[in-house]
Amino acid sequence: MTKGGQALSGEKSTTAYWSANVRLILWNLVIWALVSFGFGIVLRPMLSGIAIGGTDLGFWFAQQGSIFVFLVQIFVYALMMNKLDAEYGVEE
């Protein structure tokens, strides 16, 4: 924690940090909804042409694919937030 970091963390940079975080979350929620509610349920008929292991891609997303995507999402988010924390000097 340097003095410079302290000076940076004024009103403005905290606001910018927060909106960067919220943007990141929104993108993640779009992907989260797309793979589960989208590919897994609502859009499944559109993907029915893509065969995978005796069934279609939508079935795979519903029973397995969405879980894998969720996993990747959380780790990528955590890593990007570490970077963001450091950028705005708000890390612990």
Next chain:
Amino acid sequence: MDQYTLNLLVVGASFALYIGIAIWARAGSTSEFYAAGRGVHPVMNGMATGADWMSAASFISMAGLISAVGYDNSTYLMGWTGGYVLLAMLLAPYLRKFGKYTVPEFIGDRFYSNTARMVAVICLIVASVTYVIGQMTGVGVAFARFLEVDKATGLYIGATIVFMYAVLGGMKGITYTQVAQYCVLILAYSIPAIFISLQLTGSFLPQVGLFSEHTASAQPLLVKLDQIVTDLGFASYTGHHQSTLNMVLFTMSLMIGTAGLPHVIVRFFTVPKVADARFSAGWALVFIALLYTTAPAVGAMARLNLLNTISDNGAQADGITYEARPDWMKNWEVTGLLKFEDKNGDGRIQYYNDKSEAFKATAEANGWAGSELTVNNDIMVLANPEIANLPGWVVALVAAGGLAAALSTAAGLLLAISSAISHDVIKGSLNPGISEKGELLAARISMGVAIVVATYLGLNPPGFAAQTVALAFGIAAASLFPVLMMGIFSKRINNAGAVAGMLSGLIFTLVYIFVYKGWFFIPETNQLPDNAANWVFGISPLSIGTVGALVNFGAAYLVSSMTKEPPVEIQTLVESVRVPRGANKAVAH
């Protein structure tokens, strides 16, 4: 060595391990009792969260649920994992930064309202008590099935073990026992699954096996399964048969319910830093996904195995003779999970969908007088080791795994309940001047009382005990999740808004559930029959939590915008939970 001795040995060894941990991880302060001293490594916490989260239902029943219905029940898989994305991004890091001990405490402080805190305590207790009863009965059933003691004795033994590590060690004891319990349960789940996958598909990973070729028929496993279930008049396994809207809403209810369940949220209070809370949610999902991606494979393979065993002459020909049934069927008939009734008196087993109108003609032509086998879904996991001809120690491990899943979830829930009582009710309201030592004692006594009450309810389950999904997830989704999220993401939501939101979400959801399931779940008091034809827009009472959450968001926004904005110090509090810096040393710096 006979199976009974083996079960006794393996279960006994696992219990000795839990007690050893209890003695090692005693709690010396309230911080250790409520939050394990905030010194748990994020990977360890992930593992503990896995055990905390995966209950007797996940371990024993989920594969069976998927097995019986197929694609439509993918809702459980997506719902119970997708919630971790919400936790990692919307709740866990900020609540960890807030740095207190309970979920109602955040709600009370952020909305500067003791009323809000007490409403949260009530929601927490109703959700957690409903949930814990299922775990306690699960412990009793597991004991009865594997160790041949009666349910009550089994329940007393289980409760005594939890009592030892939860009262002595609080969150600290619970955390490290949960880590051990996770290891037991995942081994017990994976080993039979791997062998079944090898036998059916030649693939070592069940996750791959599910989408591979069924060796015996040289067809993809899912194609073979679809074929055999439809030949027997059942709905296809991979097909979509339910209302799409209801599937979406049910999945969403499970997701936001998961994120809003207090016993899951508090697990993230135990890690040292905000960044750790984010990663820990990821690790939790890694450990959960190991079981949750195995479960659909177990479900599909167990169903195929069962159907193949019975109708080995082809699906629409006569089944095997009752005399020729395999040993595992004989074993499980004793427990009542599998029942055979020779309706047409031909000495053979016919298992098909006797509710299907379209299949009636075929059945009559064959001289079948109804499906003769009643199969409890739980058998898909419990009988797996025997179906796969695995050695006795694997059967014993499954017994220990089922118990580990039930005990670990019970302990986490009991901690959430007892800290709400000692920290929110006693320290927060009745006796704010209580000393650190006094609160630690109060926490231990609350834990003891909670265990006694849960044991009693486990022995005499009230009508609502079977409604974990509706009640616990409904309340968490409609009441707790929205206010927690608004408390972090909005500075404008005030005390009146939060109370209005929580109450309207809660009441709306409960009323909808009661209309179909009976008022306070008393049989025959429901206004409308509980079936798709009567549900509003086809929304089942189990899926209504999502709508309740929207009601909560809407009411909180409306009421807040008509009343005064929160005071400056509350807005400052919101700003401070949004940044990681200063979680431990805000004042000292």
